Amino acid sequence: MPRAEGRKNDQLRPVKITRGFTKNALGSALIENGNTVVLCTASCEERVPFHLRGKHCGWVTGEYSMLPGSTKVRSPREAARGRQGGRTMEIQRLIGRSLRSSVNLEALGERTFTVDCDVLQADGGTRCASITGGFVALIDAINKLKASNKITGEPVIQQIAAVSVGIVSDEIMLDIDYSEDQYAQTDMNFVMTEHGKIIEVQGTAEAKVFSLDELVEMTKLAQAGIAELTDLQTQALSQ
């Protein structure tokens, strides 16, 4: 089964990152990864969670949601159901941990950055796109505070991005889309620095266990994909 549009196993879908897609939030980026589209905004409040008060330390957190109309079968609105589902919780905890690893919290000052990742259209890989786009929105917001001298010094300690890798029909493939995900034996998500160092790895054998050798091969494929994504982030931030 060849990939859609003749894509190679080690090839990302087309990725486009538009910084400043919306204007009200302090930082903003729209990331399009194939047909997956996520609007990431970063807002800043001059206070920190209770357990950090008075510790001269900032905080970064993430929230995630799929718009009801982002999927072919409508996804019920979590606000109407009265609670966020387990998948949402799991993803937004991942986003928050990943983004926090990219900054020196003490250099942020006593303020909280909330990075909201709202999926406008879903075609697989929404959590990875959220992290990759969310990093751009976060840095966009931090840069504005640096420009207005609210933040002095450099809070960013490493650049991060995320990508998925799957095993489909016994082949290892980069950046699987929704149709591939449906048939994947294994689905892994990697968050890495621009140098390929690992921040988060999450892998699930959906239909067939995998070996250490396969884990190594998947990690290498992810490293290559992450390098491309961090280049695109850099471009978006420099425009």
Add this chain to the structure above:
Amino acid sequence: MPRAEGRKNDQLRPVKITRGFTKNALGSALIENGNTVVLCTASCEERVPFHLRGKHCGWVTGEYSMLPGSTKVRSPREAARGRQGGRTMEIQRLIGRSLRSSVNLEALGERTFTVDCDVLQADGGTRCASITGGFVALIDAINKLKASNKITGEPVIQQIAAVSVGIVSDEIMLDIDYSEDQYAQTDMNFVMTEHGKIIEVQGTAEAKVFSLDELVEMTKLAQAGIAELTDLQTQALSQ
């Protein structure tokens, strides 16, 4: 106090309606009304609410949300708080009632259309933009079911749109934006047909009561604005 960008009291902000902005939902429209941006999608399920089962009748409902990053001060995510606020409930009830008035529910068949209005950027008038854009998304969805012969006959009975009118500094103004709304004495929302007949009227004297004469004048201004908006809807649906 002149209006921003030299706008006249009877002038709408620039309005742009993009049909098909996203692909997964059956119907979709992005409406930009000045800096207010709302993504409207229409999804369809082959079932109806409990009280309509077996009555050969369809249903149309609306849901509304502001993305947390749509406002300058971040709006807390209602799914995280565990419930929708009163303002959200009030607005989505208005959207649902308005859209239902535009169709013959029996001609829809036993199916439910849910029109989701998610505000990407808020600058006043989000409920009116949701109705105006939501109508396009709904008709876009209905047209697809007509094209595939799932719906025969014509369920649409009238074209509808919505606009706000305010009294600011004793002057009556069409389509007030967020900065004007902050100082408005009166804030009214009108939902009307393309012929200026009234479907919903909601007016609140924020700071100063108003007279019947003012109510008449505001209604006339709304009728003119609605006529422009229904023209733009027609263009978006014919492209």
Add this chain to the structure above:
Amino acid sequence: MPRAEGRKNDQLRPVKITRGFTKNALGSALIENGNTVVLCTASCEERVPFHLRGKHCGWVTGEYSMLPGSTKVRSPREAARGRQGGRTMEIQRLIGRSLRSSVNLEALGERTFTVDCDVLQADGGTRCASITGGFVALIDAINKLKASNKITGEPVIQQIAAVSVGIVSDEIMLDIDYSEDQYAQTDMNFVMTEHGKIIEVQGTAEAKVFSLDELVEMTKLAQAGIAELTDLQTQALSQ
């Protein structure tokens, strides 16, 4: 279709307002509007919502509920369901806005008045009866604080009441009851001052759109009804 008990189109149902129906709340009024019966109580707390603290300004808010046994088919208890429905939220926001318009919040001092409107028996027009009766309960409470010199000066800036108007079988009728409401083409609610100035107007075309001329005629009918209701309020408050 003649109205029940030979009522004319411009005639209110019999209205009775009993101030002081209960004793524990600071202010209290039972309003009977035909078979609609609402118990309104006004309580006062010596604090204000977070966003008003330290601003030398009071607050007035409203809450609304239908007792489960107030309707022929029992209405599920919202506390047992774990949340207030959209209709309840919409109505209590209307009550709160209306009552706030009647007072000078600064003259109240840093205290919050909560006006609870609990429907003991429902036969149409419960939100209007809540506002008309709620005003009496609120003033009853304010008068007690004035009598004990906790409030000096006069916080009341205008007298308000509310009434519904409907179009049934193409006829415009004042103060429609539940049986009429079931068949109404249009259902409007007006909140006005004793001089017929408008504070809130909410109208919905249930089955048939309406014209500006009809809007004008409905407003005039409401003005006449409001004048009668404010007289009855004055009597209840002077006893």
Add this chain to the structure above:
Amino acid sequence: MPRAEGRKNDQLRPVKITRGFTKNALGSALIENGNTVVLCTASCEERVPFHLRGKHCGWVTGEYSMLPGSTKVRSPREAARGRQGGRTMEIQRLIGRSLRSSVNLEALGERTFTVDCDVLQADGGTRCASITGGFVALIDAINKLKASNKITGEPVIQQIAAVSVGIVSDEIMLDIDYSEDQYAQTDMNFVMTEHGKIIEVQGTAEAKVFSLDELVEMTKLAQAGIAELTDLQTQALSQ
């Protein structure tokens, strides 16, 4: 410390039961016990809880609420808080169990009676007043179904009522009011038949343990009070 208004230790407060206080619910009674006022309504649905379906058996359940304005310090509305408190749950379970004991569930047919007890004014003893008044509302509803031949045979197996007894300043007193309850060493509630047989007994030593002898004496006092209350119920039901 003498009791208010010279009441003796074995004396009830004045009790008045008005059957048919409201008209929409199938059964209705307003009970006034001194300054405690509870509106009890009984509604009937032609279905039973899931676990009873198909068992030719009915159900009786109770719900309880204090209106926010029923107390001198306003009681927050449970529907607004999003859940019923522990005290409410405890009381409504007691009401339901007590009322179920008075009827033969099989003779009710496959229908559910819900007895709603809403406290309009609270001055101690609201749970007992709810049971005493709730019994009248329930029988009122059952009588209507008997009159319309929906229920044949006699579902009522015993008459029940409830009363509180307290130990205040080492004296045992019947039907304690709120001011006495504040100082009570022990607070007990009894639900009994008209013959003084016990259905429920709940006693709490608030400040000082009590002995078996005191338990016996309190029970006897309750038996006398219950006999008066069941007479009043009988009168209300025969009018």
Add this chain to the structure above:
Amino acid sequence: MPRAEGRKNDQLRPVKITRGFTKNALGSALIENGNTVVLCTASCEERVPFHLRGKHCGWVTGEYSMLPGSTKVRSPREAARGRQGGRTMEIQRLIGRSLRSSVNLEALGERTFTVDCDVLQADGGTRCASITGGFVALIDAINKLKASNKITGEPVIQQIAAVSVGIVSDEIMLDIDYSEDQYAQTDMNFVMTEHGKIIEVQGTAEAKVFSLDELVEMTKLAQAGIAELTDLQTQALSQ
């Protein structure tokens, strides 16, 4: 119908109390009452509920839960359902009131003890076992604070335990198990001091009313059972 394992009507099931079953909580006891097994832990926080702040007074509260796997038919997890049921609320209020009666709150200092009673295995009498075991956990915790001189003086004013008594087949039986409870006419729970003075009494006639004479007999049986239980508590605390 003889009791299981030849037990006499006035005989407790075998009871074993293991103090210190877990190590992280300040106080801990596992109580086995026949096949009923409850893990009781007591934790201490250096703060009190809002209404007690600054009053030089401590607080004791109880929480109760049945593990889903504690019953033959799995009990749904209340955290997953999003709320605690009425039975849970009723029981934990009873636990809290009972344990508070055993101590002088002022001698605790401004701290809150929370006694968690989690049922590992349920075979009837779980609320009584929770109180009997919870007392041991609470005293275990208090003793540790006394040993570290955080508490000086003696907060314990009386020893308490709880036991159930039932009427099954017209016979009065001590400490009924689940199989007996299913057929009980009456189910009573007593909380008493080591001297047989009453703290709480709760009795429900499940299938048949009971008399004052039966109430007296049940109370005497409970007094004998409580005396045995308080001996076992003393042993557990002295080891």
Add this chain to the structure above:
Amino acid sequence: MPRAEGRKNDQLRPVKITRGFTKNALGSALIENGNTVVLCTASCEERVPFHLRGKHCGWVTGEYSMLPGSTKVRSPREAARGRQGGRTMEIQRLIGRSLRSSVNLEALGERTFTVDCDVLQADGGTRCASITGGFVALIDAINKLKASNKITGEPVIQQIAAVSVGIVSDEIMLDIDYSEDQYAQTDMNFVMTEHGKIIEVQGTAEAKVFSLDELVEMTKLAQAGIAELTDLQTQALSQ
């Protein structure tokens, strides 16, 4: 910094698995991993989630909770807060996915196994202990249904267990406890078969990124630990 009790980096804490610790649930196991103690029970219902009905397929799900008294600082009870936290959701999704991978769902018949993992005492590694112990409880339950011929054939397709690995002070360590976890640079959890094939891998760089080489080394250490754990499971199941 040497490990507690002289433990080597590749050494598990003492592990003890007690099958049948409680009797009411169909399957049961208590797992003690050092001071971490988790009670795992497996219950079975003769029905499946909605989306599986009629598909001749069973289901396995997991639920997880920490008892409030399981930690030194009391963990608030999620049922009382009204919702499960993100960490709980994340863990129970992991437990469910892992256990499902060990069985052929079709061979279970149309029934749901719920494996409840309740942490009685927490000292790090509770999610891994839940999976390792939960597997024993699940197989215990399946074996009972096989013994009673409700399940024929063999649903178990592979044995699974879980273990954590951490990087602490730049050293890779197996089965880290709570005190080590506090200082870990990296915290990874592995779920594997008895042959060291990977089912789930989740790793987080808490304080310092890690390399592919470290990932490989951690995986190998986990494989050795898993082999020991699956031996202990086999012993517990054969007793």
